[in-house]
Amino acid sequence: MALIVQKYGGTSVGSVERIQSVAKRVRETVRGGNTVVVVVSAMGKTTDGLVGLAKQISPNPSRREMDMLLSTGEQVSIALMSIALQELGQPAISLTGAQVGIVTEAEYSRARILEIKTERMQRHLEQGKVIVVAGFQGISSIDDLEITTLGRGGSDTSAVALAAALKANLCEIYTDVPGILTTDPRLVPEAKLMDEITCDEMLELASLGAKVLHPRSVEIAKHYGIPLVVRSSWTDEPGTKVISVMPKPRPLVGLEIAKAVDAVEFDTDQAKVALLRVPDRPGIAARLFGEIARQNVNVDLIIQSIHEGNSNDIAFTVVENVLGKAEAVAEAIAPALRSHPANTQEAEVIVEKQMAKISIAGAGMIGRPGIAAQMFNALSAANVNIEMISTSEVKVSCTIAQDDCDRAIQTLCEVFEIQDSPMCANPHNIALESPNAPPVRGVALDINQAQIAIRHVPDRPGLAAQIFGILAEKNISVDTIIQSQRCRIVNDNPTRDIAFTVAQVDAEMARTVLEALALQTGCGEVKVDTDVAKVSIVGSGMVGQPGVAARFFEALAKEQINIKMIATSEIKVSCVVTEEDGVKALKAVHEAFNLAK
């Protein structure tokens, strides 16, 4: 007999008929010999409707009252679902988040779950009842009885957290699509259903705006090893499995705020090749990385920074023993990128040896902006200068000088309380989860991004820490951080430009705090561009496989799409393009990787 948590989204409970049909499915599951806990969302577009009502009264309603208001939607669904079950002769009881004892932080509208009491649920389950729990809500502390919500889409998180607390055998997320698709089917009708995806891949895709699963639910599934399935509530098709390797046991207290970083990794075998001042036009990255792929050289991080005037810098890292080959390719291509082959002011190739990469790995890094800032801070306190930065939901990596590596490892292990020995970066660890993973599992488009650039940031340890520290204080998540390769001397001091992307809603707040910081620290202008879109490819199979990024760039080049920024992490490559090119880029890339049905 299994304990199963089933979550039904808004569309699945959007009408009386649908509630009745869900109730039948629940009863069938019980008849199959299982114990069932059901989590439901508000009916249909109820939550949007409630938001609309509040906005008619105030443009800026208090977050406490919004939580009070929005949490009512789920209360309607649980009662109706429980009535529907009882009507079928299935004993059932509905419970609000407070009645269950879903204890959260006292952070209205984006509370994280601290703990879930299970006594009352156990009691009802022993009586043979189905428990119907209101998703998306909790209570800040048992004494205050403050109602909190987990953030829009948070019912998925309620369900997976309940599965963790109850040590359920399975958590099923029922929705109005057949499972997780290779991309957004509204934009690309050829999008194909996946049989499975790893938690890490899903985290990257979820944070990139694939709205199938609330990213925090995937974080919990990864941390507690919850078997998770996303499937359609209209059919009996198996849907998509979200898989992970069995994690080390963790306490259930502090459920969603426990350690985000579970390992420090390093690689002391890195070298960097950079091309400075290459023309800003479509096709350059495709040409460079296409040739490198033909030489069968595997590149690790790739970054292309914001362009200045009409030129870009592109840099990438490789393992040291193929540096010679990589450099030769760059040198061979460079003359063709210049307006005159002899004009070495353009497309200048520089290499740097003896570099190391140091990373913190875990889940939910972008969602918790303080983590990356804490890493930069620790490195700066240890006087380690950061060369390149790459961020993703599951990893933040910095390239540094090899000589600094031991110091960096030590300080990061201390700061993030890592007791086990740090891991030497090993691509096979990633392959373990899903040995036959394709190089690209899915592609995503995020049009709600803004690109921010800070010019002339003094090149000394500590500035990245300050910049991302103040953004973290404002709870602004940052993605795709890039530090320019070019070093410019301003008032006798070397400076670099730093660029990154944030959610568009955070752009103005980011500008305000950064302009103040720029004044204080002697940085240059802060530029904000909201006319951008980010296209990303995600797949664990791309690790150690040459040519994946090149194929991405070639697909964009074929469509004459100019790339504004490139950033990669181990299982993700992202390009920032103009917003206008977003959908075209998504389609081209989806096709280039043969993801269509």
Ligand code: ASP
């Ligand atoms: N009803 C809430 C929302 O629309 C939570 C959920 O459906 O997951 O955001």
Ligand code: MG
């Ligand atoms: Mg949802």
